[in-house]
Amino acid sequence: MLKSFTIPEEDMVVVQHEDLRELVTEIFQKLQVPFDQAKIGADVLVSADLRGIDSHGVSNQLRVYVDEYNQGGINPKPNFRIIRETPATANVDSDAGLGLITTPKAMEIAIDKANKTGLGMVTIHNGKHLGMASYHSMMALDHDMIGVCMSSTRATVLPTFGSEPRLGTNPIAFAAPARHEPPFVLDMATSAVASNKFDLAKRLGIDVEAGWIADKDGTPIMSPAPLPETYHGLPLGGTRELGSHKGYGLGAMVDILCGLLSGNNSGMIAAAGGVRNYSHMVAAYKVDAFAPVEQFKDMMDEFLRTLRNTPPAPGHERVLYPGLPEFEVEEVRKVKGIPLHQEVIDWLRNISGELGIQYSLS
Amino acid sequence: MLKSFTIPEEDMVVVQHEDLRELVTEIFQKLQVPFDQAKIGADVLVSADLRGIDSHGVSNQLRVYVDEYNQGGINPKPNFRIIRETPATANVDSDAGLGLITTPKAMEIAIDKANKTGLGMVTIHNGKHLGMASYHSMMALDHDMIGVCMSSTRATVLPTFGSEPRLGTNPIAFAAPARHEPPFVLDMATSAVASNKFDLAKRLGIDVEAGWIADKDGTPIMSPAPLPETYHGLPLGGTRELGSHKGYGLGAMVDILCGLLSGNNSGMIAAAGGVRNYSHMVAAYKVDAFAPVEQFKDMMDEFLRTLRNTPPAPGHERVLYPGLPEFEVEEVRKVKGIPLHQEVIDWLRNISGELGIQYSLS
Numbered sequence: 145m146l147k148s149f150t151i152p153e154e155d156m157v158v159v160q161h162e163d164l165r166e167l168v169t170e171i172f173q174k175l176q177v178p179f180d181q182a183k184i185g186a187d188v189l190v191s192a193d194l195r196g197i198d199s200h201g202v203s204n205q206l207r208v209y210v211d212e213y214n215q216g217g218i219n220p221k222p223n224f225r226i227i228r229e230t231p232a233t234a235n236v237d238s239d240a241g242l243g244l245i246t247t248p249k250a251m252e253i254a255i256d257k258a259n260k261t262g263l264g265m266v267t268i269h270n271g272k273h274l275g276m277a278s279y280h281s282m283m284a285l286d287h288d289m290i291g292v293c294m295s296s297t298r299a300t301v302l303p304t305f306g307s308e309p310r311l312g313t314n315p316i317a318f319a320a321p322a323r324h325e326p327p328f329v330l331d332m333a334t335s336a337v338a339s340n341k342f343d344l345a346k347r348l349g350i351d352v353e354a355g356w357i358a359d360k361d362g363t364p365i366m367s368p369a370p371l372p373e374t375y376h377g378l379p380l381g382g383t384r385e386l387g388s389h390k391g392y393g394l395g396a397m398v399d400i401l402c403g404l405l406s407g408n409n410s411g412m413i414a415a416a417g418g419v420r421n422y423s424h425m426v427a428a429y430k431v432d433a434f435a436p437v438e439q440f441k442d443m444m445d446e447f448l449r450t451l452r453n454t455p456p457a458p459g460h461e462r463v464l465y466p467g468l469p470e471f472e473v474e475e476v477r478k479v480k481g482i483p484l485h486q487e488v489i490d491w492l493r494n495i496s497g498e499l500g501i502q503y504s505l506s
Numbered sequence: 507m508l509k510s511f512t513i514p515e516e517d518m519v520v521v522q523h524e525d526l527r528e529l530v531t532e533i534f535q536k537l538q539v540p541f542d543q544a545k546i547g548a549d550v551l552v553s554a555d556l557r558g559i560d561s562h563g564v565s566n567q568l569r570v571y572v573d574e575y576n577q578g579g580i581n582p583k584p585n586f587r588i589i590r591e592t593p594a595t596a597n598v599d600s601d602a603g604l605g606l607i608t609t610p611k612a613m614e615i616a617i618d619k620a621n622k623t624g625l626g627m628v629t630i631h632n633g634k635h636l637g638m639a640s641y642h643s644m645m646a647l648d649h650d651m652i653g654v655c656m657s658s659t660r661a662t663v664l665p666t667f668g669s670e671p672r673l674g675t676n677p678i679a680f681a682a683p684a685r686h687e688p689p690f691v692l693d694m695a696t697s698a699v700a701s702n703k704f705d706l707a708k709r710l711g712i713d714v715e716a717g718w719i720a721d722k723d724g725t726p727i728m729s730p731a732p733l734p735e736t737y738h739g740l741p742l743g744g745t746r747e748l749g750s751h752k753g754y755g756l757g758a759m760v761d762i763l764c765g766l767l768s769g770n771n772s773g774m775i776a777a778a779g780g781v782r783n784y785s786h787m788v789a790a791y792k793v794d795a796f797a798p799v800e801q802f803k804d805m806m807d808e809f810l811r812t813l814r815n816t817p818p819a820p821g822h823e824r825v826l827y828p829g830l831p832e833f834e835v836e837e838v839r840k841v842k843g844i845p846l847h848q849e850v851i852d853w854l855r856n857i858s859g860e861l862g863i864q865y866s867l868s
Contacts, residue, residue, distance in 0.1 A: 228795070228796060228797065230623060230624030230792070230795040231593065231594075231622075231623040231624060232593075232594045232623040232624040232625040232795070233623075233624035233625060233791075233792075233795040233796055235796045235797060260593075261592060261593040261594040261595075261623045261625075262592030262593060262594040262595035262627075263594040263595060263623075263625045263626075263627055264625075265624070265625055265791065267796050267797075290762070290763075290767070302816075302819075303813055303816055303825050303827070304825070304826070305818050305819055305822035305823075305824070305825050305826070306816040306817070306818060306819060306825045307816070307817045307818060307819045307820075308816055308817055310812065310813055310816055318755075318759050320759075320762050320766075328758065328759075328762065330755040330756070330758070330759055332751075332752040332755060332756075336748075336749060337749075353747050353748075354747065354748070355747070355748045355749075358819070361819055361820055362818070362819025362820070363819055363820060363821075380742070380743065380749045380752055380753075381742065381743065381748070381749070382748055382749075385715050385716065385717070386698075386715075386716070386717045386743070386744055386748060387698060387699075387717075387742045387743070387744075387753075389694075389826075389828070390694040390742055391742075391749075392828075393680075393692040393694060393827075393828040394692070394694075396690065396692070396809075396813065396827065396828065397680050397682075397690075397692055399809070400652070400682045400690065400806070400809070401652075401791075403805075404682075404797075404802055404805045404806060404809060405652070405791070405793065405796045405797060405802065406796065406797065407796070407797040407798075407801060407802075407805075409805055410805070410809045410812075412812065413805075413808060413809065413812065429595075429627065429767070430592070430595075431767065433590070433592040433594070433595040434590060434595055434597045434629050434767045434768065434769070435590065435597060435629075435766075435767060435768065435769040436769075439769060440766055440767065440769075443765075443766045443769075443771055443772070443775075444762070444766060446775060447758075447761070447762070447766060447772045447775065450672065450772075450774065450775065451665055451672055451758065454664075454665055454668035454669070454670055454672055455668070455669045455670055456667050456668060456669060456724070457664075457667055457668060457669045457720070457723055457724030457725055458669075458723055458724070458725060459725075460667040461667075462667070463665050463666070463667050463668040464666070464667070464751075465665070465755075465758065466751070466754075466755040466758065
C-alpha cells in the first residue's frame with residue numbers, strides 16, 4: 145500500500161479481526177447468504193484487511209457488494225454447477241453468485257483434480273467480483289500445491305496506442321509454498337494500478353502518479369497530476385517505450401483464460417451486452433507431480449532468502465519479495481487489529497442498523 | 507522490433523527462408539545434431555527471423571549456439587528422458603540439449619497429456635537456451651489448444667530496490683487460436699527488455715531507452731542514455747512507481763515454475779554453482795475441455811477484431827494485438843525474404859567454410 149493512502153491518525157479506529165469477521169458474516173447473512181457461505185465471504189474480505197490490501201477489504205468493497213445484493217445484481221443463493229468437465233478441468237456456471245464465495249468452491253475442485261492428475265484448472269462464468277485474488281490462489285499452499293487465480297473485469301483500461309478502454313484491470317495471482325520463509329504470493333493488476341486506487345486518490349484529494357492514467361483522448365499522463373474529470377486506466381508499463389504492450393498483452397491473456405475460455409465472453413463484450421458480469425480462472429499445480437516436495441520447499445526458502453537479502457540500491461532500506469510485506473502486515477494486524485477510517489465505522493454502524501444487526505464493533 | 511534496430515539499406519542482404527533453413531540445418535548437422543533434430547532447431551531459428559523477432563533469429567543466436575556446441579556446453583545427442591510423471595504432468599531431464607530442439611519434444615508430451623486429461627504441463631531441467639519462446643507455445647494452436655512456454659535464464663535483472671541481479675529476463679509466451687484473425691501470441695521478457703537488445707544497442711551505437719537499465723549501484727536510469735560500462739537490467743516497469751514490483755514478481759514466478767519446480771534451481775543459484783544451465787516450462791490447455799471450440803474461436807475473432815479496431819490515440823496510426831505485427835511481418839518475409847546484415851552473411855559464409863559445407867546462400 146502506498147504511504148499516501150494511510151488513514152490520518154485522527155480518523156483511525158482500530159478493530160479486531162475476529163469482531164470484524166463476525167459482523168461481516170452477519171451482514172452477508174442478512175442479505176440472504178447462507179451462514180457457511182457468509183463466513184467464507186467475510187474471511188476473504190477480512191483477509192484482505194489483515195494483509196494490508198485495504199483496497200480489497202471491508203472499507204472499500206463491502207458497501208459495493210451490499211448495494212449490488214440489494215439491487216438484485218448478485219444472487220445470494222446461486223445454483224453453482226459444473227457444466228463441462230474433464231479429469232483435470234471444469235467450467236462452472238456460478239449463477240451470479242459473489243466471486244468471493246464461489247471462487248473458493250471452484251478452487252476446491254481444482255485442488256481435488258490436481259490431487260488426481262497433477263493439475264487442476266477451473267473457469268467460472270456468469271460471475272461477480274472475487275475480492276483479493278490471492279486469497280483463492282493461497283488455498284493451494286496447505287496442499288503443497290502452487291495456486292493461480294485470474295479475473296476478467298469490466299473494461300476500464302486502454303490497449304497500447306488506443307483511445308477507448310478494452311480490458312479490465314484483470315489481476316493475476318500466483319502463490320507458491322516455502323518451508324520457513326513466508327510464502328511467495330504475487331497479486332497484481334495487469335493495469336498500471338488497481339482501479340480503486342483512483343477512488344482513494346479522489347477521496348483523499350491526492351495526485352495520481354506518472355503512468356497511471358491517460359487523458360480522455362488516450363494520451364498517457366507521464367507526470368503526477370490531480371485526477372481529471374474524464375480519464376482512462378493504462379496497462380502496466382504506461383507507455384510503449386516503458387513496456388505497456390506487455391501489460392496490455394497480459395491483460396488480454398487474462399481475458400482469454402477467464403472470459404473466453406469460460407464461455408462468458410471478454411469483459412468488454414459482455415459489458416457491451418448490458419451485463420456487468422465477471423469471469424474467473426483458478427488453477428492448482430501439485431508440486432509432487434514434478435519434483436519432491438521437500439526439495440522444492442528447500443529451494444523456495446533459499447530462493448526467497450536470497451531475494452530479500454539482496455543488497456539494496458541507494459535510498460532504499462531493503463529488498464522485498466511478493467507476499468513478504470503482506471505477511472508482515474498480517475502478523476501485526478492479527479495482534480494489534482485492523483485500522484479503519486471513521487467514515488467506514490460510521491457506515492458499518494448505519495448498515496447494521498438498517499439490517500437489524502446488534503452493532504458492537506466499537 | 508524497434509525501428510532504430512533496422513539494418514541500414516547498404517548493409518542489407520535478403521535471403522529466402524527455405525535457403526536459410528537448409529543452411530542452418532546443415533550447420534547443426536555438422537555439429538553432430540541428428541538430421542530430424544537439426545531440422546527442428548533450424549525451424550525455430552528461422553521462424554523467429556520470419557516473424558521479425560530478429561533478436562532470437564539466425565543473426566544473433568546461431569553463432570552463440572555454434573560456440574557452445576564447439577566448447578562442449580551443449581550436448582548434440584542428449585538423452586532426453588522423463589524422470590517424473592502423472593497423467594497431466596511430466597518433468598524432463600534434457601541432458602544439456604539445446605532448448606530449441608528439446609522444448610518442442612516436451613511440448614508434444616504436454617499436448618498429448620492435454621488430449622487425455624484436458625491439461626498438460628512439462629518442466630525441463632538441465633536445459634539450454636530455447637530461442638523464441640512463442641515457437642513452443644504456438645505448437646498448441648493446430649491442436650485447438652492454448653499453449654504456454656516460460657524459461658528461466660541466468661540472472662541479469664535487478665529485483666525492485668536491489669543492487670545485484672537476481673533474475674533472468676525470464677520470458678512468458680502464451681498463444682491462443684482464433685478462426686479468421688491471426689492467432690493471439692504474447693511473447694514477452696519479464697524484464698524491461700530482452701537482454702540482447704543491449705548487444706544490439708552497443709553494436710549500433712544508439713542510446714538505450716528510459717527505464718531499460720539501472721546503473722552499477724542499482725539506480726534506474728530514467729532518461730535515454732548511452733549504454734554505460736557496467737549496468738544491470740531492470741524488471742518490466744522500471745521503477746516501483748511505474749510498477750517494477752510486478753515485472754519483478756512475474757520474473758520470480760517464471761523462475762519458480764521453471765527452475766524450482768523442475769528441480770533445476772533458480773537461474774541465479776544454478777549459475778552460482780558454476781553451471782549456466784537453463785530450465786523451462788511448457789503447458790497446453792485443451793479448449794474443448796472448457797467450452798465448445800467453435801464458440802471459443804468465434805469469441806476470439808470478435809475479441810481480436812475489437813482490439814485492433816480500437817480508435818487510436820493522437821499520434822498513433824492503429825492499435826495492434828500481440829501476434830498481429832509478427833503475423834504481418836511473416837506474410838511479407840515468406841514472399842520477399844529475410845533481411846540479414848552483411849556481417850551475418852559473412853559469418854555464415856565463414857562458418858560454412860570451417861565446417862566444410864557447400865555455401866550457396868548469396
